[in-house]
Structures are given as C-alpha cells and as structure tokens.
Amino acid sequence: MSCDCSHASANSEKEGKTLRIPLGLNATMFVVGMAAGLWAQSSGLMADALDMLTDATAYGLGLMAVTRGLRFKQYSARWTGATLMLLSVGIVADVIRRFFFGSDPLGAAMVGFSILSLCVNVTVLRMLAQYREGEVHMRASWICTRADVVANFGVLASGLVVLATGWRYADLVVGLAIGIYVAKEAVEIWQQSRNPGESDAAFSEQ
Incomplete structure (x- = not known):
C-alpha cells in the first residue's frame, strides 16, 4: 500500500512539474499575443491569444487537480471544456464585429507572432504528449495545446x-475557423470528462 501511495505521489509531482512550465509560457504569450492582436487589428491573433489564456487556465486547473481524486479531475476537465466553449463564442463574436465594422490586419505582425507562438506550443505539446492517454485532467491539457498548434498554423497561413x-477577409476566415475548432475541442474534452476511461480508474485506485 505504501508503495502504491509513493508511486501516486511521484506521478503527481511529475505532472505538477510538467504543467508549471506551460502555465508560465501561456500566461506570458497571452499578454504578448493580445497586445500584438490589438496593434495588428487581427481577429486571428486575438483568438490565438485568448486560446493561450484558456490554456493557461486549463494548466492551472490541471495543476490543482494533480493531487486530488478522480471526481475533482473530472470537474477540472469540464471547467476547461466550458472555458473553451466561452472562448469560441467570443472569437466568433469578434469576427462578426470586424466583418461589419472593418479592420486592417497587419500581415507581417500576424506571421511573426504566429511563428513565435507555434514554437512555444509545439514545445508544450511535446512535453504533454506522454499524457495524451493519461488521466482526464492531463488529457484535457494535451487537447487544449493541440488546438493551439492548429490555430497557430491557421494564423500563419492567413498572415x-x-x-x-x-x-x-483571410484573417476573418481563419478567426472563424479557430472559433469553430475550439468549440469542437471543448465538446471532446466534455465527453472525455463524462467517460474518464480505464487509465483514470487505474490511477484512482492507487
């Protein structure tokens, strides 16, 4: 029994260390990305930056969940999914606003930030890849980061x-696509939180 507890504690410590770095990176990139999006008048950049904020929230929730039971981890994943859905609605609303009121996106700024953001998110995705089949709170973090990588490629292409x-309109099309994709990821996370799977049950027994 003590061995099992020690193993669970080691897993929690490892998960915590893994999440702290992405949390710091995404919080920083949100500030930089939002400033760049406002300056460049880009819906795609602002959507990407807001996605970074959502991911930072997801990593924070995941960090809180690493030492908690399965039920808390499920709720953590559900909150992550709900936050993503709110983000999706916000992105689509901003695209509609810019469509009617106009915008003049700066392609160079979009390209520059999307490359920087892509490098950060690919690094984080590689860090979290080991947990893609892990417990539900860690799977949610991995799914969020995967969505970021897809969004980065979209912003790069539109830029x-x-x-x-x-x-x-390339910026608006990509912003809308990101909003729809984020909504899809939110639904996937919500479904997984309702059906945690065998790996979660195995961890909860330790």
Whole structure:
C-alpha cells in the first residue's frame, strides 16, 4: 500500500512539474499575443491569444487537480471544456464585429507572432504528449495545446495571405475557423470528462 501511495505521489509531482512550465509560457504569450492582436487589428491573433489564456487556465486547473481524486479531475476537465466553449463564442463574436465594422490586419505582425507562438506550443505539446492517454485532467491539457498548434498554423497561413495580397477577409476566415475548432475541442474534452476511461480508474485506485 505504501508503495502504491509513493508511486501516486511521484506521478503527481511529475505532472505538477510538467504543467508549471506551460502555465508560465501561456500566461506570458497571452499578454504578448493580445497586445500584438490589438496593434495588428487581427481577429486571428486575438483568438490565438485568448486560446493561450484558456490554456493557461486549463494548466492551472490541471495543476490543482494533480493531487486530488478522480471526481475533482473530472470537474477540472469540464471547467476547461466550458472555458473553451466561452472562448469560441467570443472569437466568433469578434469576427462578426470586424466583418461589419472593418479592420486592417497587419500581415507581417500576424506571421511573426504566429511563428513565435507555434514554437512555444509545439514545445508544450511535446512535453504533454506522454499524457495524451493519461488521466482526464492531463488529457484535457494535451487537447487544449493541440488546438493551439492548429490555430497557430491557421494564423500563419492567413498572415501570409494578408501580407501577400492585402485581403483582410483571410484573417476573418481563419478567426472563424479557430472559433469553430475550439468549440469542437471543448465538446471532446466534455465527453472525455463524462467517460474518464480505464487509465483514470487505474490511477484512482492507487
């Protein structure tokens, strides 16, 4: 029994160390990304930055959950999913606003930040890859980061289009696509939190 408790404690400590770095990185990138999005008048950049904030929230919830029981971890994942869904609604609302009131996105700023953001998120995704089949709170963190990587590629592509052609609607199209994709990820996390799976049961017995 003491061995099992020691093993569970070691797992919790490892998960905690893994989540602290992404939490700090995403919180920092949210501030930088939001400033860049406002300056560049880019829905895609602002959506990406808000996604970073959501991920930082998810990592914070996951950090709180590492030493808790299965029920708390399920609730943590559900809150992550709910936050993502709210983010999705906000992104779509901003796209609609910019469509009607206009915007003049800066392609160079979009490309520059998306490359920086992509490097950060790929690093975090590699750190969390070992938990993609782990407990529900860690799977939620991995899914959030996967969504970020997809969003980064979208912003990069739209930034290149805006830079090359000046067509501002590329930014709006990508912003809308990110909003829809984030909603899909929110539903996936919610479903997994309701059906935690065998790996969660195995951890909860330790």
